[in-house]
Amino acid sequence: MKRKIVELEQTFSLSEQTLLNIRDNFARAIEAKNQGLSNIPTFIRTASGKEEGVCLAIDFGGTNIRVAKVSLSNKSIIILRQQKIELQETGCHSLEELFMLLARILGEFAAGEKALVGHTFSFPVEQISINKANFLHWTKEIKLTVPVGTDINGLLNDCLQKQGYDNVQVVTIINDTVAVLLANSYLGNNIFIGTIWGTGHNSCYYDFVKQMVINLECGNFNNLPATKYDLQLDLASQMPGKQQLEKQVSGRYLLELVQIIAGDLLVSAEQLSTARDLSIYLQANKNDDLSHIIRIVIKRARQIISTEQAGIIKFLSNKLNMCSLSIGIDGALYRGFEDSETVLNNKTSELAKRTVRFVYAKDISLGGAAVSALLTR
Numbered sequence: 453m454k455r456k457i458v459e460l461e462q463t464f465s466l467s468e469q470t471l472l473n474i475r476d477n478f479a480r481a482i483e484a485k486n487q488g489l490s491n492i493p494t495f496i497r498t499a500s501g502k503e504e505g506v507c508l509a510i511d512f513g514g515t516n517i518r519v520a521k522v523s524l525s526n527k528s529i530i531i532l533r534q535q536k537i538e539l540q541e542t543g544c545h546s547l548e549e550l551f552m553l554l555a556r557i558l559g560e561f562a563a564g565e566k567a568l569v570g571h572t573f574s575f576p577v578e579q580i581s582i583n584k585a586n587f588l589h590w591t592k593e594i595k596l597t598v599p600v601g602t603d604i605n606g607l608l609n610d611c612l613q614k615q616g617y618d619n620v621q622v623v624t625i626i627n628d629t630v631a632v633l634l635a636n637s638y639l640g641n642n643i644f645i646g647t648i649w650g651t652g653h654n655s656c657y658y659d660f661v662k663q664m665v666i667n668l669e670c671g672n673f674n675n676l677p678a679t680k681y682d683l684q685l686d687l688a689s690q691m692p693g694k695q696q697l698e699k700q701v702s703g704r705y706l707l708e709l710v711q712i713i714a715g716d717l718l719v720s721a722e723q724l725s726t727a728r729d730l731s732i733y734l735q736a737n738k739n740d741d742l743s744h745i746i747r748i749v750i751k752r753a754r755q756i757i758s759t760e761q762a763g764i765i766k767f768l769s770n771k772l773n774m775c776s777l778s779i780g781i782d783g784a785l786y787r788g789f790e791d792s793e794t795v796l797n798n799k800t801s802e803l804a805k806r807t808v809r810f811v812y813a814k815d816i817s818l819g820g821a822a823v824s825a826l827l828t829r
């Protein structure tokens with residue numbers, strides 16, 4: 453291997469001691485609600501598995517927005533129909549414009565019938581109740597205009613009304629990590645942590661005392677070592693200094709990070725144009741400099757996610773005196789790298805000093821939105 457790649461590997465390597473320190477700091481950050489964490493109450497419990505019916509669901513993540521008609525029965529989640537919209541391709545400049553579009557799709561899906569809608573909205577909010585969350589700021593470099601403090605579901609319900617869809621009502625608003633936890637509880641999987649490793653990154657956990665899911669917004673954890681490349685990426689971003697953990701692990705940023713490193717090391721990265729290309733490139737099994745750069749960046753991302761999960765487990769450890777534990781996970785990066793499950797299982801178990809298993813289920817953000825909507829009946 454060339455010297456510059458060996459040096460890069462050293463720059464990005466996190467010693468076992470560093471990982472343990474991050475784990476402990478993370479656990480303390482949850483306790484003290486500092487180091488960038490928010491601990492947002494969600495006003496939602498887990499599901500009983502008895503929820504049944506058909507409703508509509510929205511998954512407003514980062515790159516895509518999906519609207520679906522979902523059926524829940526006998527602990528199974530079935531997507532009856534869905535439509536995917538690429539945010540960039542809508543040409544919308546404001547959230548209201550986008551919601552007018554979503555309202556039209558929801559109205560068509562409802563086809564004149566009365567319909568409840570569960571909304572997975574995956575951005576920082578001030579959550580007031582299960583149906584009311586006020587917008588704080590965008591993450592994942594989204595640029596739609598929306599005033600701070602906007603009641604997200606209030607705006608969406610207004611857009612439905614304006615188009616005469618009085619039969620459709622948005623009744624819940626939840627984060628995608630919460631959707632993972634909720635849908636898994638509906639499916640009968642015994643999990644207390646939900647996490648997303650996709651365009652963005654975040655985790656939530658079930659608080660046994662408050663009997664409520666807590667959204668950590670931990671993409672904003674800010675006590676991590678950073679390389680000169682991370683600093684360069686951060687400076688060029690929409691919110692320098694914010695979402696530091698997310699910038700080291702998530703799909704919205706890893707492509708850019710790889711490109712910055714490749715530029716510095718005079719390695720061509722022209723073949724890569726989306727985050728998905730990172731996994732596609734590795735699958736080709738080329739043993740070139742670019743593959744080494746991608747591997748180094750992905751390795752660190754997985755170590756950080758494992759450490760963070762071990763931190764959450766450490767925080768919960770008084771309440772979870774079981775020796776093995778499952779974490780619900782979803783996201784394009786998790787799905788994109790074939791060995792994610794094994795690597796995350798092993799590293800997290802090692803750092804948490806107990807057996808940890810990541811559980812993936814398809815269409816979980818839509819499923820979670822549907823579960824939340826039917827919970828309100």
Ligand code: BGC
Pocket residue numbers: 513514573574575576591592627628629648650651652653654655669671698
């Ligand atoms: C958002 C979180 C979300 C995560 C995963 C982050 O950028 O702030 O709310 O859960 O992305 O989609």
